[in-house]
Amino acid sequence: MAFYEHVFLTRQDVSGQRVDELVEQFKGIIEAGGGTIGKTEYWGLKSLAYRINKNRKAHFSLMNLDAPHEAVSEMERQMRINEDVLRFMTVRVDELEEEPSVQMQKKDRDDKRRRERERPREEAKELTDG
Numbered sequence: 001m002a003f004y005e006h007v008f009l010t011r012q013d014v015s016g017q018r019v020d021e022l023v024e025q026f027k028g029i030i031e032a033g034g035g036t037i038g039k040t041e042y043w044g045l046k047s048l049a050y051r052i053n054k055n056r057k058a059h060f061s062l063m064n065l066d067a068p069h070e071a072v073s074e075m076e077r078q079m080r081i082n083e084d085v086l087r088f089m090t091v092r093v094d095e096l097e098e099e100p101s102v103q104m105q106k107k108d109r110d111d112k113r114r115r116e117r118e119r120p121r122e123e124a125k126e127l128t129d130g
Helices: 016-032 069-081 102-129
Strands: 002-011 036-052 055-067 085-093
Touching (some): 002 016, 002 036, 016 069, 055 085, 069 085
Antiparallel strands (some): 002 055, 002 085, 036 055
């Protein structure tokens, strides 16, 4: 079997719960075809560089796959049929990464910076109150 990284975009008006349902649906297709899913990541609702089918934003999701080509082809066929999926891209890789993707690392880094910026404000407030 081969390793794949698969990213897909869903419409902006779809709920986060529906995105999770889609991920589970596509996981089922891969597993029925004899493959396994290494990890899945929800990257969030992000702005697009240009409109796709009148959408300015989309929900981004990543799936790491260890599956035969037939299972991946079937999943892509189902994505083409599904009206909630705007775009998808599957890339074959030599090995799957177990650590968080660059997108998730960026999100963690941004959250950490935000907490560090807020900490001096809280400390200053404690000094003036106390």
